[in-house]
Amino acid sequence: MAKAPTPGRAQADEAAQTTIRMTMGGRTLEVQPSALSLDERFVIRQSTGLPFEAFFSGGQQSIGEDSVAVLWWIARRTNGEPNLPFAQFKGEWKFDADTFDIEVDEDDGEDQSPEG
Numbered sequence: 226m227a228k229a230p231t232p233g234r235a236q237a238d239e240a241a242q243t244t245i246r247m248t249m250g251g252r253t254l255e256v257q258p259s260a261l262s263l264d265e266r267f268v269i270r271q272s273t274g275l276p277f278e279a280f281f282s283g284g285q286q287s288i289g290e291d292s293v294a295v296l297w298w299i300a301r302r303t304n305g306e307p308n309l310p311f312a313q314f315k316g317e318w319k320f321d322a323d324t325f326d327i328e329v330d331e332d333d334g335e336d337q338s339p340e341g
Contacts, residue, residue: 242332245296249325254300272311294318
């Protein structure tokens with residue numbers, strides 16, 4: 226009999242190597258999906274009705290403004306505003322498409338330091 230898959234294992238393995246870097250209006254924020262605690266994941270689900278993976282899964286070619294907003298909110302929470310409620314964030318949210326940029330760095334696990 227085949228072994229049952231571990232829930233979220235493929236996404237967890239991929240997310241462990243991912244850093245999402247977003248810049249908008251001169252501010253840059255980063256979030257690492259693997260660093261999100263279970264508590265933070267429950268806050269995301271409770272606030273939005275969806276799990277984190279609904280807003281970002283590695284390898285996406287495009288991303289909607291709602292996902293950008295949630296990622297920005299999460300990044301703010303993990304970069305000095307841990308108690309920022311989603312309702313307050315939504316009231317403040319203004320998307321600036323002209324200055325917005327997103328980079329997704331996926332570490333392939335290989336040491337990229339120069340050999341000495």
